[in-house]
Amino acid sequence: MLENPQExxxxxxxxxxxxxxxxxxxxxxxxxxxxxxxxxxxxxKAAKELGIPEGTIHTWLKAVRAGTLDIGDGAHTPDSAxxxxxxxxxxxxxxxxxDKEIRRLKEENEFLEEASAFFAASRRKSARTKE
Numbered sequence: 001m002l003e004n005p006q007e008x009x010x011x012x013x014x015x016x017x018x019x020x021x022x023x024x025x026x027x028x029x030x031x032x033x034x035x036x037x038x039x040x041x042x043x044x045k046a047a048k049e050l051g052i053p054e055g056t057i058h059t060w061l062k063a064v065r066a067g068t069l070d071i072g073d074g075a076h077t078p079d080s081a082x083x084x085x086x087x088x089x090x091x092x093x094x095x096x097x098x099d100k101e102i103r104r105l106k107e108e109n110e111f112l113e114e115a116s117a118f119f120a121a122s123r124r125k126s127a128r129t130k131e
Contacts, residue, residue, distance in 0.1 A: 024052075032071045035060050 026034075038046040038057050047054040063069035 026052075026056075031060050031069060035064055035069070035071050 034046060034050060034052070034057060037050070038061060040046075041049075043057045043061060044054050047057045050057075060069055064071055
């Protein structure tokens with residue numbers, strides 16, 4: 001994968017230009033790179049540089065904000081990111097659930113140890129009576 005969005009877009013845009021002007025299809029990676037470029041230099045400038053309609057770029061930017069177009073790491077804005085209070089509440093609930101699971105597993109382990117000791121003692125007792 002190319003690090004620079006402009007490199008990727010320049011390479012793939014050549015293929016897109018050969019397609020019909022009425023309805024062009026863009027692959028996901030092209031959209032991702034175009035959105036990243038638009039965020040760097042602005043939507044209108046990116047559209048002009050890429051030779052695609054300005055409305056197309058703005059539609060993709062809107063889709064990213066709505067969460068329907070995933071562009072990977074760093075895609076969340078402060079508005080869409082979880083607040084500290086929400087994250088803290090989620091993490092506290094996870095810790096509480098994990099503590100509950102640990103208690104249950106310890107109880108099961110204790111029961112199994114007792115059952116194992118019981119059967120071991122029972123086996124020793126039956127081995128002595130056979131002799």
